[in-house]
Amino acid sequence: MSQSLAAVARAMVARGKGILAADESFGTIEKRFKSINLESTEENRRAYRDMLFSTKGLGEYISGVILFDETLRQKSADGTPFPELLEKNGMIPGIKVDAGAKPLARCPGETVTEGLDGLAKRCQEYVQLGAKFAKWRAVIDIGPGIPSSTCIHTNAHALARYAAICQDNGLVPIVEPEVLMDGDHTIDRCEEVTLWVLEEVFEQLFKQRVVLEEMVLKPSMVISGKKCPQQASPREVAERTLQTLKRTVPAAVPGIAFLSGGQSDEIATEHLSLMNQLGGGPWALTFSYGRALQAPALKTWAGNAANVAAAQAALLHRARMNSLAAKGEYKPELEKKAA
Numbered sequence: 459m460s461q462s463l464a465a466v467a468r469a470m471v472a473r474g475k476g477i478l479a480a481d482e483s484f485g486t487i488e489k490r491f492k493s494i495n496l497e498s499t500e501e502n503r504r505a506y507r508d509m510l511f512s513t514k515g516l517g518e519y520i521s522g523v524i525l526f527d528e529t530l531r532q533k534s535a536d537g538t539p540f541p542e543l544l545e546k547n548g549m550i551p552g553i554k555v556d557a558g559a560k561p562l563a564r565c566p567g568e569t570v571t572e573g574l575d576g577l578a579k580r581c582q583e584y585v586q587l588g589a590k591f592a593k594w595r596a597v598i599d600i601g602p603g604i605p606s607s608t609c610i611h612t613n614a615h616a617l618a619r620y621a622a623i624c625q626d627n628g629l630v631p632i633v634e635p636e637v638l639m640d641g642d643h644t645i646d647r648c649e650e651v652t653l654w655v656l657e658e659v660f661e662q663l664f665k666q667r668v669v670l671e672e673m674v675l676k677p678s679m680v681i682s683g684k685k686c687p688q689q690a691s692p693r694e695v696a697e698r699t700l701q702t703l704k705r706t707v708p709a710a711v712p713g714i715a716f717l718s719g720g721q722s723d724e725i726a727t728e729h730l731s732l733m734n735q736l737g738g739g740p741w742a743l744t745f746s747y748g749r750a751l752q753a754p755a756l757k758t759w760a761g762n763a764a765n766v767a768a769a770q771a772a773l774l775h776r777a778r779m780n781s782l783a784a785k786g787e788y789k790p791e792l793e794k795k796a797a
Contacts, residue, residue: 460672469522469550470591471744478524484498527554530553552589555624556572558571571613596614617634617663635677636677638678670710680698696735730744
């Protein structure tokens, strides 16, 4: 086991700290910018990320930041490379290495994440550029007749191959199997699929000889589908998610950093806090949110340099609320106090 990789993994899930996902692809960031009527140019993307990363005090609540390939190579307004700026502000730079979800042959309506070709070489370059960890997202959809065992197995196998290649080349892998919450499925169905996915993922990680102490798991929560008429209460989501993780995730994994997966900012925070109040598990339970951390800051910034300080205050507030949730100390009334 590499002491340095294990130390990075532990630092990523340090008490009261979580991971900021700022690795939006060109298509995703364009959608986000459209919501504030801003063109997605390289300079606008750079200025936006600069605003996020240079927020004073962010490193108190954020352990690391997942970057997109373009962002890893960009610089702050004062010429400091972003990975260096993050380290200076107490945060670990990371990189998204997958090439996105593509249609899975013979499985209509399902996808597999690509990007294993040439991954070892890319990992070596990313390490040279300052990255310390990586991320790969697999997407599992729930619908009539899906997911298929083919889809779950193929994605779990690719996640495990990616994780092994990262560890071999000096990066801590974030293993992200996301069960989408887009459908009309019940929380029962989500629990069943999440159990199945996590069992398969850890079986494949074992087969690919991935060192559990040197990785971080980034799962979705066990939650009702968005269109399900029967929405589970926050407490039920917390209880079912914890139960599912305890049944599938070995204690050797240092931490679990949840994705928000389309939940609103405050609901994602509340769910995490409830899990920690319920006693958590043998691993750290924290967050790795993108939109649920950035949304208020993006809206406040709106592409205007005059709004940078207010946007940074909005980001800092969400980071602080999630830091409290990672310690089980969040209360919804704290939102109103801050407002």
